[in-house]
Amino acid sequence: MTDVxxxxxxxxxxxxxxxxxxxxxxxxxxxxxxxxxxxxxxxxAGLLDILGGTGEVNVQGENVQKLDxxxxxxxxxxxxxxxxxxxxxxxxxxxxxxxxxxxxxxxYILIFDPLDGSSNIDVNIxxxxxxxxxxxxxxxxxxxxxxxxxxxxxxxxxxxxxxxGPSTMLVLSTGQGVHGFTLDPGVGEFLLSHPDMRIPxxxxxxxxxxxNRENWDAPTREAVEWFHTCKTPGGENYSARYVGALVADxxxxxxxxxxxxxxxxxxKPEGKLRLMCEANPLAFLAEQAGGLASDGRxxxxxxxxxxxxxxxxxxxxxxxxxxxxxxxxxxxxx
Ligand code: AHM
Ligand code: MG
Numbered sequence: 001m002t003d004v005x006x007x008x009x010x011x012x013x014x015x016x017x018x019x020x021x022x023x024x025x026x027x028x029x030x031x032x033x034x035x036x037x038x039x040x041x042x043x044x045a046g047l048l049d050i051l052g053g054t055g056e057v058n059v060q061g062e063n064v065q066k067l068d069x070x071x072x073x074x075x076x077x078x079x080x081x082x083x084x085x086x087x088x089x090x091x092x093x094x095x096x097x098x099x100x101x102x103x104x105x106x107x108y109i110l111i112f113d114p115l116d117g118s119s120n121i122d123v124n125i126x127x128x129x130x131x132x133x134x135x136x137x138x139x140x141x142x143x144x145x146x147x148x149x150x151x152x153x154x155x156x157x158x159x160x161x162x163x164x165g166p167s168t169m170l171v172l173s174t175g176q177g178v179h180g181f182t183l184d185p186g187v188g189e190f191l192l193s194h195p196d197m198r199i200p201x202x203x204x205x206x207x208x209x210x211x212n213r214e215n216w217d218a219p220t221r222e223a224v225e226w227f228h229t230c231k232t233p234g235g236e237n238y239s240a241r242y243v244g245a246l247v248a249d250x251x252x253x254x255x256x257x258x259x260x261x262x263x264x265x266x267x268k269p270e271g272k273l274r275l276m277c278e279a280n281p282l283a284f285l286a287e288q289a290g291g292l293a294s295d296g297r298x299x300x301x302x303x304x305x306x307x308x309x310x311x312x313x314x315x316x317x318x319x320x321x322x323x324x325x326x327x328x329x330x331x332x333x334x
Contacts, residue, residue, distance in 0.1 A: 004192040027084035035162035071114035087144040117245020126165040128247030132281040133158040153280035153301035173288040199291035202320035203257025204232040215265035219328040259317035271313035292322035296329040
């Protein structure tokens, strides 16, 4: 662990141009502040009456947990006031959230999953906030049109997540590698703990919900069979790991290598995960760390979202492992 704070790191590494307005740095500052507030709530989850469901069902047809709703509120409140955004989209809300004219508006668009893996909250297992930052297309002003938001992941200018685990970590990329920061609760600052994170070329772990096996498509069956039988570079068998919180499974994959998969299946032909608030930001991080992210047939980052809550199959992690899955797909016609 270094004593470089995330703010110091950003100031040292942000490209400084005469046109730079400081909006982007301000946006990240408020995002980090929101993450700290959510982290504090989560740490107290067992002590306050904030576990369990609200009784509502969200836009995705899933039960809303109280902490989902709290995290969503914290993000919206803070980020609407940060002065850098013109619009936001949350996994928890059907419509685009346009920044109200009573607040200063900026050029950026924030897409987020306020609390990924929230079905894990009641059992005190890792959850996280995932975010993707887009820039409004040049020359646009006034109210944001939905088409301005539906950009492919290649256009992201920043992405990351805050993982609420044994310690709280921020993993961030602004397009110059991936850097990890650990929250020092004593001083309330994220300190640089994982500079320039790189995914190993091949891992030794595959991560998929094997309970869905009977509904998988043929290439996924073949791919998982391949992971059952192939060897790691050290001659060992692959191990299976599945937390069931994408952000936690991805974090392990980023650090240790291997692959996380949420394939299409008979009941969910487009997979389960959301392209804009889950797959794109993690794909951006994976590529920045030397890994790959694919929908089986192509790069996640090149998919054009059809709507805010569009879904995608996801195969993400070490290049050798993701390429193995793509080979299985290439052997099957669409
Ligand atoms: P959430 O954003 O509502 O928490 O849902 C997404 C989660 C991912 O975090 C996780 O990888 C996946 O759903 C688990 O799904 P399943 O239980 O079908 O394996
Ligand atoms: Mg999620």
